[in-house]
Amino acid sequence: MRPATQWRVGDSFDVEVGDVAHGGHCVARHEGRVLFVRHTAPGERVTARITGIGKGGRFVQADAVQVLRPGEQRRPAPCPYAGPGGCGGCDFQHLTPVAQRALKTRVVHEQFARLAGLDLTAELGQTRCEPLPEPEEAADSAEEGLGWRTRVEFAVTEGGVPGLRRHRSRDIVPVSDCLIAHPALRAPDVLARRYPGSDAVDVVVADSGRAVVPVPTDASPSVTETVRLPGGPASFSVAARGFWQVHPAAAQVLVEEVLEMVQPRAGERALDLYSGVGLFAAALAEAVGPAGRVTAVESEPAAVEHGRANLAPWPQARMRAGRVDRVLRELRPARGRRSRRPVDLVVLDPPRVGAGAAVIADVSTLRPRVIAYVACDPAALARDTASLLSLGWRLRGLRVLDAFPMTHHVECVAHFEPVRETGTTREHRIS
Ligand SMILES: C[S@@+](CC[C@H](N)C(=O)[O-])C[C@H]1O[C@@H](n2cnc3c(N)ncnc32)[C@H](O)[C@@H]1O
CATH class of the missing domain: 2.40.50.140 (Nucleic acid-binding proteins)
Known part of the structure; x- marks a missing residue:
């Protein structure tokens, strides 16, 4: 040795x-x-x-x-492609869904302790990773946690065969099935097909399984997703390759959770940062009503275009095209003018890297009465939580959602409120 x-x-x-x-x-x-x-x-x-x-x-x-x-809690992985040297997509197929969620709970607690200096149990009581509702179409899946993924990018071999990449590798494992994929996407006409001349093919199951769209790399059709807002169903058009939650229950659950946390009131002014095609902005616009105002901020041009169309039913909502850090700089209140808070509530849903200390500082300067932070990486959320705590905010609540069963990924929604209305800085040590 x-x-x-x-x-x-x-x-x-x-x-x-x-x-x-x-x-x-x-x-x-x-x-x-x-x-x-x-x-x-x-x-x-x-x-x-x-x-x-x-x-x-x-x-x-x-x-x-x-x-x-x-x-x-070990069990045989349901998928033959999972395991050492196999497909790199699923990390936890060898564990029961309950054990997978226990590991995700542990990771979230550990990240908050290490990066934000917070003991989640002491702060909030029990905080556990919870399952999302299983998609109806997956009811005949043999196991919980399968049949959910509505968007998959298959890599394509030189021979045109679709496959999935090995862990941390460009190698392609040809697959004839993917058990976490939504049943509509597992149809033989998707995976038995050949895609000559393509490096990759995205396959999207839109609108809870009613449409299946294979998307070659040189095309970008749009799909429609529907979410039930308190006032009725709302349609969102989105580029098939653009951002939308991949678990069919996730968008609905996240909207409900965000509304529950921020409790929007008629006439309030809200910001939806990193808004994508306007999912949270639409829900906020409905809640604040015609006397309120919602500004959605998004940098990706196609998402902005879709967002403008999606938000058309709510004239009180508008899309701002641009980077969040730049738009926030423009919104900063003038020095010395602290009479009315410029914004009542902020929802932010940044990409994996998180919002970062500068954006968090600018959000804090706006003195909203509440912030809801949707996060797909608990480490980034914990780092941004540390920034918020040091700026006089406290963590009021946290939902940890198993929006990506069988993988190590987890979605969190955090609820912050100012410690004091003045929003002054307080000492917060990170161990
Ligand atoms: C996690 S997605 C959230 C989308 C939306 N909230 C939803 O739930 O559908 C993050 C979004 O932020 C956008 N984005 C990334 N960096 C950005 C930035 N610096 N400024 C504005 N938008 C950004 C991406 O294009 C993407 O649409």
């Missing part, structure tokens, strides 16, 4: 698996080095084979290629 400093990809050894870490792997230690091991769970003993060595050898990535002592 080589000494730890000379380990190479392909070396393997037996390890005790410790806690889960953000990213779909668990931490193990061997000969003083840290390994991030996929396809395992805390408390297992496995043979780990090195798949990658981090910059400067600071950490090592590995796959559990043999299970020597299985955990209680």
Whole structure:
């Protein structure tokens, strides 16, 4: 056996698996080095084979290629393509859905403790990752957590065969099925088809399974999604390759959760930052009514165009094309003028990297009475939470939603309120 400093990809050894870490792997230690091991769970003993060595050898990535002592929640992965060396899409197929959610809960708590200095249980009481409603069409799926994904980008081999990429690789694993995909998308005419001349094909199941649209890379049709707002159903057109939640229940659940957190009142002024095609802006516009005002901010031109059309029924809502940081700079209140708050409530739903300290500071300067923050990365949310806490905000609530079963991904919605109306800075230490 080589000494730890000379380990190479392909070396393997037996390890005790410790806690889960953000990213779909668990931490193990061997000969003083840290390994991030996929396809395992805390408390297992496995043979780990090195798949990658981090910059400067600071950490090592590995796959559990043999299970020597299985955990209680281990089960055979339903998908034949999941597992070491297989498709890189699902991290947790080898665990029951309950165990998957327990790991996601643990990751969210750990990220908030480490990056925001917050003990979620002490702050909010029990905070657990909750399942979303299963899509009706997936009712005949053999297992919970399958049949939900409404948007999949298949990579295409040189021979035109659709497949999925291996973990951290450009290699394509040809697949004849994808069990987490929505049943309409798993239809043989999608995956048995050949796509010669394409590098990739996106397949989109729109409007809760009523339309299936394969999208070659050189075309960009639009699809329609429907969400029930308190006043009735609303339609959203979106580019088939543009942003929309991939779990068919997610958009509905998120809108309801955001409205519950911000409790919009008639006549209020709201900001929907990183608005996409206007999902939250529409719900806010309906709630604040004709005397209110909603500004949706989005930088992607196609989303702005769709958003303008989607928000047409609510003249009190408008789309601002541009980057959130730039638009916020324009909205900053003039120095010394603190009479009326410029904005009553803010919803933000940034991409994976989060909003960042500068955007958070500008949002705080607007002194809204409440902020709802929708996040697809708990680490980014925890970092931005740290910024908010240091600016005089407190975390009032957090929902953790399993919007991506079988994968390590998780969606969070956080609810912030000012500690004091003056919004003055308070000390907050991050451990
Ligand atoms: C996670 S999506 C949220 C979309 C929308 N809230 C929804 O639920 O459908 C993030 C959106 O932010 C947009 N975006 C990314 N960076 C941005 C920036 N700096 N300024 C404005 N929009 C941005 C993306 O184009 C994308 O539409």
